[in-house]
Amino acid sequence: xxxxxxxxxxxxxxxxxxxxxxxxxxxxxxxxxxxxxxxxxxxxxxxxxxxxxxxxxxxxxxxxxxxxxxxxxxxxxxxxxxxxxxxxxxxxxxxxxxxxxxxxxxxxxxxxxxxxxxxxxxxxxxxxxxxxxxxxxxxxxxxxxxxxxxxxxxxxxxxxxxxxxxxxxxxxxxxxxxxxxxxxxxxx
Numbered sequence: 001x002x003x004x005x006x007x008x009x010x011x012x013x014x015x016x017x018x019x020x021x022x023x024x025x026x027x028x029x030x031x032x033x034x035x036x037x038x039x040x041x042x043x044x045x046x047x048x049x050x051x052x053x054x055x056x057x058x059x060x061x062x063x064x065x066x067x068x069x070x071x072x073x074x075x076x077x078x079x080x081x082x083x084x085x086x087x088x089x090x091x092x093x094x095x096x097x098x099x100x101x102x103x104x105x106x107x108x109x110x111x112x113x114x115x116x117x118x119x120x121x122x123x124x125x126x127x128x129x130x131x132x133x134x135x136x137x138x139x140x141x142x143x144x145x146x147x148x149x150x151x152x153x154x155x156x157x158x159x160x161x162x163x164x165x166x167x168x169x170x171x172x173x174x175x176x177x178x179x180x181x182x183x184x185x186x187x188x
Contacts, residue, residue, distance in 0.1 A: 048073040049166045051159050055079050058139075058151030059087040070153055072166045077139065079153070091170045093141045095148070099160045100136040135160030 053070035055062050059079060068081040077094065080086030105111070107130050115123030135155045142148055155163065168174050 047166070049162060051155060051162070053079065053137075053159075054154040056136075056152040056154055058149060060143075062087045070155070070163065072163065072170070075170050077167065079151075089139065089141050089151070091167060091172055093143070094139055094167065094172045095142060096140040096173050097164050097167050098138040098140075099164055100138070101157070101160075102134045102136050102154070103131045104134065106130055106132050133157040137163050 048071065050069055050071040050073075052067070054065065054067050057064045062079060062081070066081055068079055068086075071078050071080070072091075075091040077089045077091065078086045105127070107114075111126070111130050115126050117123075118126060135157055137153045137155060137160045139151045139153070140148065141151070153163075164174055
């Protein structure tokens with residue numbers, strides 16, 4: 001039998017073993033989530049930030065889809081590949097930063113073959129597990145000639161918020177929520 005019986009004052013209570021496992025799993029994962037949230041560092045205006053990233057497109061003299069390090073230090077956003085000079089953006093030239101998210105299926109051809117070979121449609125479960133989530137950070141900036149450009153970076157999940165908060169602490173507008181046409185008209 002899979003039931004556990006408890007007798008108390010002539011009242012019989014039946015608790016399923018599966019219910020106990022579900023409640024334990026819920027408590028375990030909620031405590032794990034609370035621990036992960038408490039581990040996120042706070043961002044101040046002067047704290048440097050350096051995280052691994054992929055430059056998707058947008059920076060001058062930087063190839064597309066290249067891995068490197070995205071760092072923010074002393075009001076400068078810099079993307080640097082290993083062993084190569086980096087592209088720099090001054091925080092005052094950044095007009096907006098926009099966050100997005102993306103999910104990619106990992107595993108390639110072997111994973112697809114494994115899903116197809118799995119019996120009774122169980123390959124669908126593999127599809128649920130075989131996804132990795134990323135943050136997409138888009139930075140809109142003005143170059144020295146006055147041209148408006150954008151740079152797109154792919155970061156590990158949760159890192160985009162750190163970049164946004166670090167740039168926001170340095171005075172960068174977080175997004176497109178405000179009317180910038182009136183702001184530009186006042187500056188002229």
